[in-house]
Amino acid sequence: MMPPDDDRLTQLFVRYWDNALTRAEMNELETLLASDDSARELFQVLSLQAVSAAEHAIALPTPNEPGTSKEREERRLRSRRKWLAYVGGGIAAGIAATAYGWRNWFTEPKAPIHVTTATGEVTIRSVDGGVVVGKGPVPPGAVVATIGQSSSALLTKGDGTSIALAGNSVISVATYGDKLTVQRGTATATVPARTVPDPITLATGEASVAHLSGVVLTICRTIDTTEVGVQTGRVTVADAGGEPLEIVHGGEYLTVQSDGRRRKRPVEPTPDSFALDLSRPLPEGWAVGVREDTKEGPVLRSVVWFDPYHQAAMYQIRSDHRWARGFVRLHPKSTFRIRYWVDRPGPSQLCLCVRTENRAQSDTGMIECNGAFQQARPHEWQWLEIRAGDMLENKHTPKFGAPWVPFLLIFNTYKEDLGLKIAEFLVE
């Protein structure tokens, strides 16, 4: 039996969903719900329809077969298990299954995403704790990690969308298997043009993008900053809560910080030389290290922080993450000139995480000067000079040729506070 206001309530519901009701309409909805039991029941039904419609988009419909009530109940249970395997509720079921050995709630989940190419060390950790090394299906709730800067992985969906994961990156596949969260590192998504946008959502703790079609975009996540760079097409970037922030077009990139600050800029060509300007505050998103004014002028000093790669507290300087524009184009003869001070010499390194010239490619590697300040004179300003071509002997050396484009600069003195200060950093 339908109450007379059903149609009106449904009309209000679909506009309420968009937060598009006028104040008067909201009052009307409130009055209906406050005064009419059947209106509240209908509201409940409409909400259930929304949930079911979303899940139906992924799961198969329940077979419509005759049978006894016992058979129907058994089918219902099978259906529920299959359902849980397909949809995000499976994650919650997975939590329960993991914690309490309740594994028979699951059939093997269907994985819409696969790691089809794995270079270096790549792991797929499923929600029940199982780990696959290398290629394989990525079930809902799984986490894919590329370990080491020279590792990379290509995740593909059956519909042609691919996500290239750069080195030292972690991405998790969450709700419904079509929401991917970049926990750390860099992911480049290539989504072919299509009539209906790909239902995939790419997210970080600060930003998300969805409804993708005909785009190539890169999402980089560092400690508290997300950079969304678009090579082709355009995307609407929303905050973590789904509130739209900016439309980013091809050739632009947007940085979003965890405190909500954001900035959209065009991607400028990567220069052939670089000088760190310490006369001004450090760039937004600078990760580790502090700028200080001293009688010798401004300097950059290392500070202790917890390095997730080494899983230890270390004294470091770490730049902002500049995937889209990069710091500088390096060739073998490019020379680093660094004026520095240490209170005492010790184990130390200068590291640059580099990508190829094409920012849509996920290949990355490391250029390192190990023992950078091992032979330094204490309590004295001095210069370190080294060519990029002499920094290639390390286990994560780039597997691609020059030019190499650094997107992250690191000074590391490990667990020792050497009192490192940098006054000038030049690359020519």
Added chain:
Amino acid sequence: MSLSRDIVVKTLLRNRLRVMSVATAIVRDVHAADDIFQQVVLSALESCESFHDSGHVLAWALRAAKHRSLDLAQRRRLLSLPDEILDQMTSEWSDPTSMVWSDQAEALQRCLGRLAAHSRNVLRLRYADGMSANAIASELKRSVDAVYQTLSRVHRALRQCVERELQHQGQLTGGELT
């Protein structure tokens, strides 16, 4: 007497659609509602000793989902229904006799499977892809009002289909819906 963790989890999984529907009604985002459900499960597992029966678990879960959803709705600057209405609905939704959820859900799945492709597409864009009516209108090159009308019509057709299904369980009429 406290409940075992197995019972708590079973209760929550059995009532997943209820909890998600409460959250969905407030945050209007099925993916966020699923996240909220998962948070509620985790939270419930930490509070097992305080539950005395499965009805208590369900009522607690619906309230927890409501609070978390309201927080999210506020962060997203969504207009929310007054607390007293939400309380009333949450209380009614926790009543095991208020609606036969599993039958409703299964009937709904059958009806969704019989929707015309264009109607199913609109629902998918709306609820699975989370698109606003504006975005759908732009995608489908239709007016926003036309999208609202379509959505209203599809919801109505689904409701009528489910009512028929429940009235004639096992004797399905078949055929394509709107």
